[in-house]
Amino acid sequence: MNVALTGATGFLGLRLLRLLLERHGSLTLLTHAATGDVLGRVTRFLGVTGAPERLIAELPTRTRVVPTDLSRPRMGLSAARFGELADTFDAIWHSAGSINLEGDLASLRRVNVEGTRNVLELAAAGSRRPVIFHVSTAFVAGVRREGVVYEDELDDTHGFENAYERSKYEAETLVHAWSRTHRRPVVVLRPSILVTDLPPHAELPRHPLQVMDQLVGDALRATGLADTRRARADLPVARLVGRRYGHLNMMPVEEAARAMVRLADREPSARVDTYHVVHEHDVPVAAVTELMERLAPLRTRLVEKRPDDVSALEASMDFYPGITPYLSHLRRYDDTRVRTVLGAPRSLTRVDVDYLWSGLRPTCPAPPAVASAQARH
Ligand SMILES: NC(=O)c1ccc[n+]([C@@H]2O[C@H](COP(=O)([O-])OP(=O)(O)OC[C@H]3O[C@@H](n4cnc5c(N)ncnc54)[C@H](OP(=O)(O)O)[C@@H]3O)[C@@H](O)[C@H]2O)c1
The missing domain is CATH 3.40.50.720 (NAD(P)-binding Rossmann-like Domain)
Structure with missing residues (x-):
């Protein structure tokens, strides 16, 4: 063939x-x-x-x-x-x-x-x-x-x-x-x-979450907020339009x-x-914002609509229309046809913050998990 x-x-x-x-x-x-x-x-x-x-x-x-x-x-x-x-x-x-x-x-x-x-x-x-x-x-x-x-x-x-x-x-x-x-x-x-948990490598093609990682880093640098030495309480807060109970596949x-x-x-x-x-389980939008907080020195807060008083950081983090809209998604994909042909999915990898982190930051250990910012608000 x-x-x-x-x-x-x-x-x-x-x-x-x-x-x-x-x-x-x-x-x-x-x-x-x-x-x-x-x-x-x-x-x-x-x-x-x-x-x-x-x-x-x-x-x-x-x-x-x-x-x-x-x-x-x-x-x-x-x-x-x-x-x-x-x-x-x-x-x-x-x-x-x-x-x-x-x-x-x-x-x-x-x-x-x-x-x-x-x-x-x-x-x-x-x-x-x-x-x-x-x-x-x-x-x-x-x-x-x-x-x-x-x-x-x-x-x-x-x-x-x-x-x-x-x-x-x-x-x-x-x-x-x-x-x-x-x-x-x-x-x-x-x-x-x-997505992948294979650490980034100069020889490998970039994937969408690497792009998100880079955009967040660029936004922090552009607004002079990339300093990682701040105490957590002093980290800048980014209000992102999204749904608290949203999820993505x-x-x-x-x-x-x-x-x-x-x-x-x-x-x-x-x-x-x-x-x-598609994967059998979705990833909560809250896990995506938690990932952003692990990747970059900032705290996030999901809000229903764009605030009137957006900060410089929020303005540069509003990656519309490529990323921001997806923080408001909560749809599911029916995969009956796939299951009919392949059977129920077996031993699917668990896609969580640790998995996604592995595919983005190979050399440094994950910082201790912090309660996501939106949970406190
Ligand atoms: N990544 C995702 O999350 C995702 C999700 C859903 C669906 N998809 C779909 O999956 C497919 C593969 O995506 P991917 O993530 O593998 O994308 P990718 O890493 O950006 O790879 C794109 C491929 O297309 C080739 N290509 C681009 N322009 C071309 C042209 N004018 N002529 C010939 N080849 C060209 C590239 O070659 P060079 O590298 O040599 O330029 C590369 O091999 C796409 O159809 C995408 O829409 C991707």
Whole structure:
């Protein structure tokens, strides 16, 4: 079976690549021409994550790297090369994308929507009629902060928290239209927020919580409040708009990738099969603010609406629309389809503050847990 993977150098793609190499003899990596050193990056990931030496040694012979730009017509390839590639594949995993939560719609559309269109064109051109595994996001549900989101739902009636969500929604609608037109199956995999307890490493791609960590640090530095030597009582307080009983779904990236490749073992239906690849338990928003307090010298307080007298720190910590809105989420994702195929989740990792901390601060021990600030107010 000839399998292609886009986004193989990404946070999720690297995990998919490792698992796909356990199942298939070889893989074609449709990589990002603009960045390069693909095998070096993959090798370093495999080394850091303790992959068998044999797998690392075999990497150059078991993978074929095809530099592309997914956002360009025919992925930036010549017509001949595109046609030749298209005829090679039995399955295409599409994990590439831009996850820039603060990005503008035009740039996000180029990668997420046009990129998906070009992957679909590759699949349409292929004589072997490859199955597509399209990595979407549970956040295509948009500004629907409460209730239950079902795997078959896809609509824009609630709008979107940000351009990233909209671009991923638009990509999914393309997938549905393509499947109807070509009468071909597509498997849509919708993970929630992907996290890891693997300590950050210069060789590894950044993940969304690292971005949050950096933004909080930047906000403190920009307002001259980054001094960590203050007594706790003297730490600056940031009032953040959010729900005290809010919760978010966070899925360990390794488990998400494992679930995805297991779902791919199932014969797809003739249509679009969508799966919520989510954790059984949500993470309370209060745990997220507690994490911020461990990471940075500040205290947080969740408030219902933006105060009229925002401080300089609060103004620079209002990461709207990429992060702030999610502190008000309390919806759940139904994953009946996943459970039907894979059974009830077994031994899922507990995602809590200690787990998330491990994925952000490798070298220093976690400070003693403090009662979260909002609990005192
Ligand atoms: N991370 C999450 O929490 C999360 C949650 C839900 C869904 N998802 C979805 O999961 C997928 C993978 O996300 P991720 O976390 O792995 O993202 P990531 O770490 O940012 O990786 C993105 C990948 O896409 C590639 N890429 C970007 N632009 C490209 C282009 N124009 N042409 C070809 N390749 C391009 C990147 O290559 P270079 O690195 O070489 O630029 C990289 O391999 C995305 O579709 C995302 O929407 C992610």
